[in-house]
Amino acid sequence: MTGSDAEHAAWKGFYAEVATVAEAIAPTLLQPLPHIGDLRDQVEMAIWTDLVDEPLGTAIERRFTHDLVRGIIGTDALIGTFASLHDPSLIQNKCFLYHLIGNGTGEWRVPVGGMGAVTGELQRIAREAGVEIRTGAGVRSVQTHATGAVVSGDGFEFDADWVLRRSRAVRPRGPARSAAPDQAVGLPVQDQPAGVAPAAVEVRHRPGDRLRRDAAPG
Secondary structure, rough: OOOOOOOHHHHHHHHHHHHHHHHHHHHHHOOOOEEEHHHHOOOOOOHHHHHHHHHHHHHHHHOOOOOOHHHHHHHHHHHHOOOOOOOOOOOOHHHHHHHOHHHHHHOOOOOOOOOOOHHHHHHHHHHOOOOOOOOOOOOOEEEEEEEEEEEEEOEEEEEEOOOEEOOOOOOOOHHHHOHHHHOOOOOOOOOOOEEEEEEEOOOOOHHHHOEEOOOOOO
């Protein structure tokens, strides 16, 4: 398909190097956050640079010449993002690592019964613990105060110590931009007061987000 065995050889070499990074990062997902230097010292600097320090597109274009192969590799870096392979934010690098570190080998496992079995069990345990689950309950406002927040919506209002949300933060437009955090619609992430925090139901760990660049080694 590519006209020679060169791309296949490059593929095997690249993913063998990626595997060394996966082996170093995967165990840390259930451990205290490591210092970035401790992880970097476990792998070759070349692959670390390709995956962590520079936009992934640079490495893909340098290592592979066939656009089809480049596209297949890039899929793991771009799926679910609005980034490019050369995005300076490096979000594509984080996405790529997230897809390739499974169990230290890149292996993805599916729970017995599928993901529906996972959500079903979460629901069962929550209800047994006394949790009330409401669906289709639109939230109209979240007014924060010193110890928590008052949440109001379609036919309900309650006072909560914590409010966990799963939505994209929206900053008000126009004059409302100057509003205080507890008056702002959407409660922007960077302005959220104590007691209000974003939360994701699904796992959203991205290896690059877990590396503390400002912490001391050890």
